[in-house]
Amino acid sequence: MFAFFWLMLLFYSSLVTTQDLSHDYVLQGKNIIILAGQSNMSGRGGVINNKWDGFVPLECHRNSSILRLSAGLTWEEAEEPLHRDIDVVRTCGVGPGMAFANSVLAKDPSLGVIGLVPCAIGGTNISEWRRGSVLYNKLIQRANAALQGGGIIRALLWYQGESDTVIHKDAELYKGRLDRFFDDLRSDLMSPILPVIQVALASGKGPFIEIIRKAQLETNLQNVKCVDAKGLPLEPDELHLTTLAQVELGKMLADAFLQTVPLPVQSNAPKRFNNFILDFLREPFW
Ligand SMILES: *[C@@H]1O[C@H](CO)[C@@H](O)[C@H](O)[C@H]1NC(C)=O
Ligand SMILES: *[C@@H]1O[C@H](CO)[C@@H](O)[C@H](O)[C@H]1NC(C)=O
Numbered sequence: 001m002f003a004f005f006w007l008m009l010l011f012y013s014s015l016v017t018t019q020d021l022s023h024d025y026v027l028q029g030k031n032i033i034i035l036a037g038q039s040n041m042s043g044r045g046g047v048i049n050n051k052w053d054g055f056v057p058l059e060c061h062r063n064s065s066i067l068r069l070s071a072g073l074t075w076e077e078a079e080e081p082l083h084r085d086i087d088v089v090r091t092c093g094v095g096p097g098m099a100f101a102n103s104v105l106a107k108d109p110s111l112g113v114i115g116l117v118p119c120a121i122g123g124t125n126i127s128e129w130r131r132g133s134v135l136y137n138k139l140i141q142r143a144n145a146a147l148q149g150g151g152i153i154r155a156l157l158w159y160q161g162e163s164d165t166v167i168h169k170d171a172e173l174y175k176g177r178l179d180r181f182f183d184d185l186r187s188d189l190m191s192p193i194l195p196v197i198q199v200a201l202a203s204g205k206g207p208f209i210e211i212i213r214k215a216q217l218e219t220n221l222q223n224v225k226c227v228d229a230k231g232l233p234l235e236p237d238e239l240h241l242t243t244l245a246q247v248e249l250g251k252m253l254a255d256a257f258l259q260t261v262p263l264p265v266q267s268n269a270p271k272r273f274n275n276f277i278l279d280f281l282r283e284p285f286w
């Protein structure tokens with residue numbers, strides 16, 4: 001009886017150890033992050049006259065622990081520009097996604113693999129993201145595809161609103177439309193308190209920027225956070241964040257995201273359990 005128990009324990013430990021070392025196992029615990037909104041999320045850092053300068057700061061470098069879901073719905077190692085095959089009408093440059101992922105990894109390596117799901121499209125207004133729209137359906141489809149190989153959707157990073165600053169009525173309706181979008185998304189992703197981290201616009205092409213900012217900063221939905229882009233430098237077009245501004249924004253989003261991550265991190269649980277068994281076996285009782 002004792003020997004049997006002992007064997008079972010050894011078997012279990014070896015099982016967990018092998019799984020722990022396998023890449024598949026780590027992938028199954030992927031932290032899936034959805035990126036959506038307009039051009040600043042898609043990334044225009046380093047884009048001047050419709051050409052990207054190709055500059056990738058250290059904070060945005062590739063890392064084997066950062067993946068990206070391509071337009072063809074396959075996972076690949078992520079690299080800038082993250083939205084190159086998603087937001088295809090304009091030239092993409094650096095957005096906040098890679099800086100976000102690198103910063104999260106640096107601050108909490110125990111999280112494991114980060115799977116980025118780029119979905120942002122430049123110039124889009126909030127109505128174009130409503131439930132049932134092309135963009136909404138595409139987002140849901142990509143999110144579901146992302147879950148196929150295992151993992152958990154950890155957050156939506158949302159940077160949008162510029163297109164809704166032009167007409168007064170749209171600006172007034174923004175808060176309701178935004179809340180509705182978050183609610184619908186959470187319900188369709190079956191994740192009722194999915195963390196949402198959004199960016200408050202610093203300026204806009206339209207006169208009603210303050211109404212939009214107020215809607216973004218004063219959202220009262222649970223687990224919706226807002227970081228403020230005010231003060232971050234813009235490209236000479238005065239319309240898009242620069243590469244270095246995107247790096248800063250990525251770090252701000254990472255800090256806000258890490259506040260939403262429950263501890264202990266789920267992807268680490270089997271390892272901790274394994275250690276627990278080993279500690280248990282070392283007890284004087286045995
Ligand atoms: C990947 O990120 C981790 C955590 O920041 C870091 O320790 C590691 O050196 C990085 N790997 C590469 C190849 O940059
Ligand atoms: C949003 O964009 C669509 C497509 O460009 C346009 O038809 C619609 O009028 C816009 N709506 C708002 C509220 O700006």
Ligand SMILES: *[C@@H]1O[C@H](CO)[C@@H](O)[C@H](O)[C@H]1NC(C)=O
Nearest residue numbers: 040162201202203204229239
């Ligand atoms: C990009 O973000 C900056 C900073 O928030 C904002 O001023 C600008 O209007 C945004 N541009 C677009 C096209 O969303």
